[in-house]
Amino acid sequence: MNQDLFDWILLLARWLHITVAVTWIGTSIFFMWLDRSFERNPDSKNPGHVGEVWMVHGGGFYHVEKLLMGPTKVPERLHWFKWESYWTWMSGMFLIALIFYTGDGTFLLDEMVSKITYWQGVGISLFTIFGSWFFYDSVWENQFIRSKPIVGHILTMVWLVGMSYFLCHTLSGRAAYIHIGGMMGTWMTANVFMRIIPRQVLMVEASKKGEPVNQDWGKNAKNRSTHNTYLTLPVIFVMLSNHFPNTYGHEYNWLILLIISAGGACIREYFVVRLQKPKRSMTAAVVGIALIAGVIVFSQPERTPMTVVDTHVNEPEESMAVPVEVKVEEVKPSVASSLKTFDVKGVVTFDGTPPHGKKLNLPAGCQQPGEGVAYSNEVIVNNGKVENVLVRVIKGQEGKDPGPVPTSAVELDQRGCIYHPRVAAARVGQKVTFINSDPIFHNVRSVTKENQKFNMAMPKKNQRETKVFNKPEIFLQAKCSVHPWMGAYVAIMDHSFYDVTDAKGEFTLPKLPVGHYTIEAWHEVFGTTTQEIDVTDKGVPALALRFK
Incomplete structure (x- = not known):
């Protein structure tokens, strides 16, 4: 069905529902008021008399008397309150x-x-x-x-x-x-x-x-x-x-x-x-x-960033892991031999037929002109290259210079009722900016164990809200409660040796010093895989890691 027509049907149905609900609830409240407002009239001669009440409205008086059935005969014209x-x-x-x-x-x-x-x-x-x-x-x-x-x-x-x-x-x-x-x-x-x-x-x-x-x-x-x-x-x-x-x-x-x-x-x-x-x-x-x-x-969010909230984070299970390849394409020395560091570049690939995201029935305000069927973005694979994979050093970086915290903000854009990107990473203390590029209401709710919780409304198009997270966490999640399929993962890192793969599946671990490291590649659906690497004065040997 055409989405504009669907939205009109939805609007008219809401209008009908609210209108009839007002009449029903108003009638219920009115009759409860009547029942507690009746006063018995000792002079009444009507059989089954319970009480009566006088009211004024619309320029006249209303006289209502309650009579029990049985002693009182059924009137010829009787109104039933039910269709409301x-x-x-x-x-x-x-x-x-x-x-x-x-x-x-x-x-x-x-x-x-x-x-x-x-x-x-x-x-x-x-x-x-x-x-x-x-x-x-x-x-x-x-x-x-x-x-x-x-x-x-x-x-x-x-x-x-x-x-x-x-x-x-x-x-x-x-x-x-x-x-x-x-x-x-x-x-x-x-x-x-x-x-x-x-x-x-x-x-x-x-x-x-x-x-x-x-x-x-x-x-x-x-x-x-x-x-x-x-x-x-x-x-x-x-x-x-x-x-x-x-x-x-x-x-x-x-x-x-x-x-x-x-x-x-x-x-x-x-x-x-x-x-x-x-x-x-x-x-x-x-x-x-x-x-x-x-x-x-x-319901107010905690104001201290040290608060630990026991909230479930949607971590993938090991049993969900599927073939993933991490391949180092280039190593690049950046300083003199005694303090050599290397920008380790690689690509993450997927063998086989990738699963489709869930088909979405998006509101009209979410759709962009010319868009066809929309799907959720848990899995994005382009020509075998996997987007939204967090690649990071998980062991061996201890004692190494973590590098300065970037001054630029990491941005997560709510566009077309989808988070772009689905996975992001930021340093502890780095700005993270949430953007609403849609002309409809979104909210951003955090699901976090380590950092401060928040639940902020973003009703305006092009609205921007910036947060800073003060504790490392894998992962803080951002959710839109209004549109439950909308979600993003934000890795809060305490070092700089990480990256998230782009649309070509490529990543760069910047300025990795000489040493022995364990690298982890994480994907929301495919799971995790790790590889040991050695960075020497001569660089890093070619690396290929594959799940079969």
């Missing part, structure tokens, strides 16, 4: 399918989070939305739970915690948040479709026939409706959070989601009970605000 809910769920599922289930899971999966396949991701997602309803409903239909609702609340919260943790460690951050929102939204709509409306229909039919109305049906419907109102603020937060990668892109995104949801439920509690139970409502409001304020403080 149904259309919200249907439009939401349509959006989820458009965004996360197209393009082989471009927005659904994040290889830095897990290595699941596209179909595994879709299966997990659909179970989250549909399977969770059967758990939730079986809990709240249980007779013991109805008599001991606290047990139901505990089981529901345990399920929510478990699913939040699981999804945030399985899917991309955006996908995890939206599917938790979809799970809660499904509970809310299924409450309406399968429990609230059917039981109200039974009550209406019994009332029409003059039969006794089972008021337990009404209590159960009211109970499910109350559940829905406490879920409204968490679901709204999930909808909004997709525009704020400091939430779903945080390393503890699952915990942020749970705490914000709990805070939203507490704030909703304030509005629900503030008239009947003012002390309880104030306690709930204080707790809710404290939870949200706590998240704001908790």
Whole structure:
């Protein structure tokens, strides 16, 4: 499908979803307000009278009276509030399918989070939305739970915690948040479709026939409706959070989601009970605000560069290694014999058919004019020459002059929603500049064990942000939480004997002194390989290293 047309469909679907969601949530909040605002009128002669409320709006008065079914006959014209809910769920599922289930899971999966396949991701997602309803409903239909609702609340919260943790460690951050929102939204709509409306229909039919109305049906419907109102603020937060990668892109995104949801439920509690139970409502409001304020403080990045963060870095396994050749093409003496150093030049090659990157379904703002199908850039092999290989000395450089820290910055450009380059290297203390060349919003989140964490928004085209890293690390990763396929590796080196291969597979280890060294070639997908070399006064013998 044409990407511009796809984006228009996506925009209209969002518009529909937000519109119907506002009507549904607004109706839910309004009726909860009505139920707590009714005052019994002792002069009322209407059978089944519960209470009444007077309102002013639009230049007139509104008089609403609540009557129980059974004592009250069914009116000839009766309005049902249900399609607001149904259309919200249907439009939401349509959006989820458009965004996360197209393009082989471009927005659904994040290889830095897990290595699941596209179909595994879709299966997990659909179970989250549909399977969770059967758990939730079986809990709240249980007779013991109805008599001991606290047990139901505990089981529901345990399920929510478990699913939040699981999804945030399985899917991309955006996908995890939206599917938790979809799970809660499904509970809310299924409450309406399968429990609230059917039981109200039974009550209406019994009332029409003059039969006794089972008021337990009404209590159960009211109970499910109350559940829905406490879920409204968490679901709204999930909808909004997709525009704020400091939430779903945080390393503890699952915990942020749970705490914000709990805070939203507490704030909703304030509005629900503030008239009947003012002390309880104030306690709930204080707790809710404290939870949200706590998240704001908790989510701030550490300010000290000495902080060590135990974060998984996507290192390749030895078993993934495939044929790689490192070949020295030239050695060049740079100073007099007693202090000879050599620029060791080489090339990295790959034998066989290289794997393709994952096909990407890029937003219109990511595509460049004339571009065809886009693929991720984990593997770039040109005529057998491998790009984005870090070649470095890992042994033998001890005690050698590491050389001055370059004054120029290493640049990583977010262009066409792909990092260029995919692999970079910088010295400790050297500037690293992140650039957004796209006309759309990106963010840069660091995944690091040794250096200071950061998660910075880059909403403007041609925006540049510079960082300096103060501790050596192989590797610091840069991720865009908005576009989960976007990632780059940055090696922070404590010496100058390294390079990253270019588009021709070439590298240069600069000014390597005489001595015995171990050289390592690292590739994100192909793995690592090492070679021992001797640099003598006469130079370096030809080197060929190959995995077969």
